Amino acid sequence: xxxxxxxxxxxxxxxxxxxxxxxxxxxxxxxxxxxxxxxxxxxxxxxxxxxxxxxxxxxxxxxxxxxxxxxxxxxxxxxxxxxxxxxxxxxxxxxxxxxxxxxxxxxxxxxxxxxxxxxxxxxxxxxxxxxxxxxxxxxxxxxxxxxxxxxxxxxxxxxxxxxxxxxxxxxxxxxxxxxxxxxxxxxxxxxxxxxxxxxxxxxxxxxxxxxxxxxxxxxxxxxxxxxxxxxxxxxxxxxxxxxxxxxxxxxxxxxxxxxxxxxxxxxxxxxxxxxxxxxxxxxxxxxxxxxxxxxxxxxxxxxxxxxxxxxxxxxxxxxx
Amino acid sequence: xxxxxxxxxxxxxxxxxxxxxxxxxxxxxxxxxxxxxxxxxxxxxxxxxxxxxxxxxxxxxxxxxxxxxxxxxxxxxxxxxxxxxxxxxxxxxxxxxxxxxxxxxxxxxxxxxxxxxxxxxxxxxxxxxxxxxxxxxxxxxxxxxxxxxxxxxxxxxxxxxxxxxxxxxxxxxxxxxxxxxxxxxxxxxxxxxxxxxxxxxxxxxxxxxxxxxxxxxxxxxxxxxxxxxxxxxxxxxxxxxxxxx
Amino acid sequence: xxxxxxxxxxxxxxxxxxxxxxxxxxxxxxxxxxxxxxxxxxxxxxxxxxxxxxxxxxxxxxxxxxxxxxxxxxxxxxxxxxxxxxxxxxxxxxxxxxxxxxxxxxxxxxxxxxxxxxxxxxxxxxxxxxxxxxxxxxxxxxxxxxxxxxxxxxxxxxxxxxxxxxxxxxxxxxxxxxxxxxxxxxxxxxxxxxxxxxxxxxxxxxxxxxxxxxxxxxxxxxxxxxxxxxxxxxxxxxxxxxxxxxxxxxxxxxxxxxxxxxxxxxxxxxxxxxxxxxxxxxxxxxxxxx
Ligand SMILES: Nc1ncnc2c1ncn2[C@@H]1O[C@H](COP(=O)(O)OP(=O)(O)OP(=O)(O)O)[C@@H](O)[C@H]1O
Ligand SMILES: [Mg+2]
Numbered sequence: 001x002x003x004x005x006x007x008x009x010x011x012x013x014x015x016x017x018x019x020x021x022x023x024x025x026x027x028x029x030x031x032x033x034x035x036x037x038x039x040x041x042x043x044x045x046x047x048x049x050x051x052x053x054x055x056x057x058x059x060x061x062x063x064x065x066x067x068x069x070x071x072x073x074x075x076x077x078x079x080x081x082x083x084x085x086x087x088x089x090x091x092x093x094x095x096x097x098x099x100x101x102x103x104x105x106x107x108x109x110x111x112x113x114x115x116x117x118x119x120x121x122x123x124x125x126x127x128x129x130x131x132x133x134x135x136x137x138x139x140x141x142x143x144x145x146x147x148x149x150x151x152x153x154x155x156x157x158x159x160x161x162x163x164x165x166x167x168x169x170x171x172x173x174x175x176x177x178x179x180x181x182x183x184x185x186x187x188x189x190x191x192x193x194x195x196x197x198x199x200x201x202x203x204x205x206x207x208x209x210x211x212x213x214x215x216x217x218x219x220x221x222x223x224x225x226x227x228x229x230x231x232x233x234x235x236x237x238x239x240x241x242x243x244x245x246x247x248x249x250x251x252x253x254x255x256x257x258x259x260x261x262x263x264x265x266x267x268x269x270x271x272x273x274x275x276x277x278x279x280x281x282x283x284x285x286x287x288x289x290x291x292x293x294x295x296x297x298x299x300x301x302x303x304x305x306x307x308x309x310x311x312x313x314x315x316x317x318x319x320x
Numbered sequence: 321x322x323x324x325x326x327x328x329x330x331x332x333x334x335x336x337x338x339x340x341x342x343x344x345x346x347x348x349x350x351x352x353x354x355x356x357x358x359x360x361x362x363x364x365x366x367x368x369x370x371x372x373x374x375x376x377x378x379x380x381x382x383x384x385x386x387x388x389x390x391x392x393x394x395x396x397x398x399x400x401x402x403x404x405x406x407x408x409x410x411x412x413x414x415x416x417x418x419x420x421x422x423x424x425x426x427x428x429x430x431x432x433x434x435x436x437x438x439x440x441x442x443x444x445x446x447x448x449x450x451x452x453x454x455x456x457x458x459x460x461x462x463x464x465x466x467x468x469x470x471x472x473x474x475x476x477x478x479x480x481x482x483x484x485x486x487x488x489x490x491x492x493x494x495x496x497x498x499x500x501x502x503x504x505x506x507x508x509x510x511x512x513x514x515x516x517x518x519x520x521x522x523x524x525x526x527x528x529x530x531x532x533x534x535x536x537x538x539x540x541x542x543x544x545x546x547x548x549x550x551x552x553x554x555x556x557x558x559x560x561x562x563x564x565x
Numbered sequence: 566x567x568x569x570x571x572x573x574x575x576x577x578x579x580x581x582x583x584x585x586x587x588x589x590x591x592x593x594x595x596x597x598x599x600x601x602x603x604x605x606x607x608x609x610x611x612x613x614x615x616x617x618x619x620x621x622x623x624x625x626x627x628x629x630x631x632x633x634x635x636x637x638x639x640x641x642x643x644x645x646x647x648x649x650x651x652x653x654x655x656x657x658x659x660x661x662x663x664x665x666x667x668x669x670x671x672x673x674x675x676x677x678x679x680x681x682x683x684x685x686x687x688x689x690x691x692x693x694x695x696x697x698x699x700x701x702x703x704x705x706x707x708x709x710x711x712x713x714x715x716x717x718x719x720x721x722x723x724x725x726x727x728x729x730x731x732x733x734x735x736x737x738x739x740x741x742x743x744x745x746x747x748x749x750x751x752x753x754x755x756x757x758x759x760x761x762x763x764x765x766x767x768x769x770x771x772x773x774x775x776x777x778x779x780x781x782x783x784x785x786x787x788x789x790x791x792x793x794x795x796x797x798x799x800x801x802x803x804x805x806x807x808x809x810x811x812x813x814x815x816x817x818x819x820x821x822x823x824x825x826x827x828x829x830x831x832x833x834x835x836x837x838x839x840x841x842x843x844x845x846x847x848x849x850x851x852x853x854x855x
Binding site: 056058060105106109111112113115116117119120121123124126127128130131137138240244247248251282283285286288289290291292293296297300 | 600602647651655661662663664665666668669670671672673675676677679680787790791794798829830832833836837839840843844
């Protein structure tokens with residue numbers, strides 16, 4: 001247990017060091033542009049699976065949280081010229097509140113009704129932002145990047161590193177949850193809510209907690225996106241593709257372990273980046289759809305599930 | 321009240337439960353003293369499971385109150401009732417399917433504990449419960465791989481892991497072979513004590529007769545008889561209800 | 566005041582049209598419990614088939630819609646078979662994976678349409694597209710009247726089918742009690758598959774209405790997720806006449822909001838109503854589930 005923890009934190013530190021080092025030695029800008037997107041999807045998928053994976057409440061509102069993250073940054077920049085850390089923290093706070101509200105409103109719904117309600121919420125918020133002139137309405141808004149801080153040569157490199165930090169944060173939280181009583185409670189209620197309640201699990205409170213944490217992280221991950229694109233419009237900030245991509249990555253990786261969404265996001269995110277560059281963004285969506293269908297049909301427990309099955313078979317082979 | 325009768329552990333007063341227009345429980349009142357082995361019988365659909373759903377909090381009841389150790393728990397959520405000491409098994413077993421038997425029990429130990437105990441202590445408790453239930457060898461087996469009788473025992477074990485004062489067993493013997501029925505019945509007998517009151521729902525009359533201090537019979541949501549096992553068995557209306565008129 | 570009357574009249578017509586595009590979902594989701602979020606994608610796909618037939622062979626859109634009905638029936642049979650084999654048969658959390666599955670399918674359909682027809686809006690040509698009926702101050706586009714008429718006929722036919730024919734009754738029965746049907750010696754899976762086929766076949770004509778009422782684009786299905794699910798959930802799962810009533814309520818609400826606040830608020834109406842209904846009744850307005 002303890003040794004695992006140390007290994008994890010050493011790994012995280014190495015990862016961040018590598019990301020930082022990369023900003024120092026790589027001069028080509030493309031790896032940072034592409035890397036940012038992949039890191040963003042890793043963080044989204046990990047954050048999503050806290051509610052969607054551990055608790056089994058399939059949230060299609062990733063786009064809602066992401067978009068609200070984007071637009072809270074837009075607002076803060078336009079109104080106060082707030083710096084990036086403030087944008088991210090504020091977005092996290094708003095995301096937590098939003099998660100709480102969403103939870104109160106929808107967590108009593110079962111299965112598909114919950115999912116549909118989260119889609120509904122996305123469109124409603126998108127529509128509201130579309131009608132909000134101050135942040136540019138439907139046409140969108142241009143955003144000026146401030147000069148970059150001393151540590152980095154270039155703003156995109158900084159965003160890349162910031163996103164790497166968010167990934168570590170999200171993974172650490174997700175991992176903590178999985179290994180703690182919260183994770184066990186979520187797993188129990190995912191299996192059977194009534195049986196969980198009757199074993200003393202406060203299901204509603206745990207679901208709310210998962211919703212709040214997941215929401216805060218999703219929003220925080222969206223916040224730097226405004227600076228990354230230097231532009232925001234409701235149609236792309238709230239695009240349903242974020243929801244489906246995130247869901248697909250988590251399901252493809254497998255939600256039974258915190259590393260599943262990471263694997264799925266790296267796999268699908270990298271593929272998508274390559275396809276966008278080499279072929280077209282339509283093919284990209286096609287691959288998303290096809291992979292989602294294939295995995296849901298063929299490997300319902302995702303890559304993690306496949307790996308576990310292989311190991312189990314091998315172990316059984318050894319025993320007999 | 322005579323001084324010999326202790327204060328009831330569970331007191332149900334004029335409980336009614338409707339599903340739409342259908343009345344599943346009709347003005348049910350009953351008191352169960354601590355330490356009693358209470359048998360609950362009645363034909364299919366008579367409201368037995370509904371009654372324990374109301375006691376454990378799975379259903380909300382509109383009119384009527386449930387008092388547990390003199391506390392009104394009618395409006396409490398199920399997990400709070402569990403923490404107060406009401407545990408149950410399910411007629412159709414509801415294990416946590418993604419977990420092992422040991423983990424199933426750990427959920428209950430983690431969440432229903434009355435005071436904080438160390439993880440090591442909780443593991444000890446878990447193992448001792450599993451041993452008592454004859455499931456020790458299955459501790460690390462997935463709940464989906466248990467046989468029917470093992471599943472029933474695991475449900476009882478999980479319920480026991482919540483440290484109940486009142487244990488409700490909903491047809492834990494249904495569909496078992498006669499030797500398995502005896503096994504589970506012996507288990508329930510061994511669990512019952514002055515500190516653990518048991519309500520046992522069962523269709524198998526021999527088991528009910530052997531087990532119960534007192535028996536209550538429901539029919540169409542109403543209590544039609546309550547008393548010692550032999551009294552209830554001899555009751556005309558009980559016999560009619562079971563033969564079906 | 567006139568404006569409001571206008572809005573209500575248009576809303577009723579629009580509502581009937583929404584009813585028509587929701588009928589299939591009312592069967593597949595309402596009666597069969599399939600989380601069919603790809604329903605609107607099939608609807609848009611049907612529109613593009615109709616567009617293709619209209620553009621290249623100058624076939625009237627409604628006739629084209631009828632022509633593709635058998636094809637969509639077959640689609641439905643296949644889709645349900647896959648869904649059944651992969652989810653229902655295995656049992657566990659079909660809902661969660663099922664909805665992901667259908668989202669995947671919806672995305673695939675979207676992209677296939679884009680690759681074939683591009684992202685531009687498409688529309689059909691027919692005598693009744695683009696002209697309007699004048700009743701005093703009231704100006705009612707013929708295309709809405711056509712949609713209204715066809716929608717009404719479609720609803721009546723489907724209601725009759727479900728209540729009067731043997732197969733229709735079997736479908737209703739399967740929704741209520743699968744076991745009873747099995748005991749009677751009928752295969753419930755066969756019946757569900759048939760029902761899903763019917764539900765998808767209706768989309769042929771509904772797709773024609775969609776492109777008659779307004780031009781279509783490949784991602785139009787996303788807006789219709791809200792409209793169709795709103796209608797079906799509000800109607801009470803599986804009620805055909807309820808579907809029509811709910812659709813008219815939605816149509817009128819959208820039309821009024823459109824007139825008073827402008828088109829930019831319209832997309833949120835159906836979703837807000839849906840969310841409202843779900844918040845009050847977590848299992849749907851007249852949920853059958855206990
Ligand atoms: N959630 C529910 N919704 C609607 N009706 C219900 C519900 N639960 C139970 N009922 C109805 O209430 C009545 C009593 O059911 P209950 O399960 O309590 O019977 P029971 O005595 O436990 O029967 P059995 O011996 O078969 O377990 C039945 O007619 C049943 O159909
Ligand atoms: Mg029962």
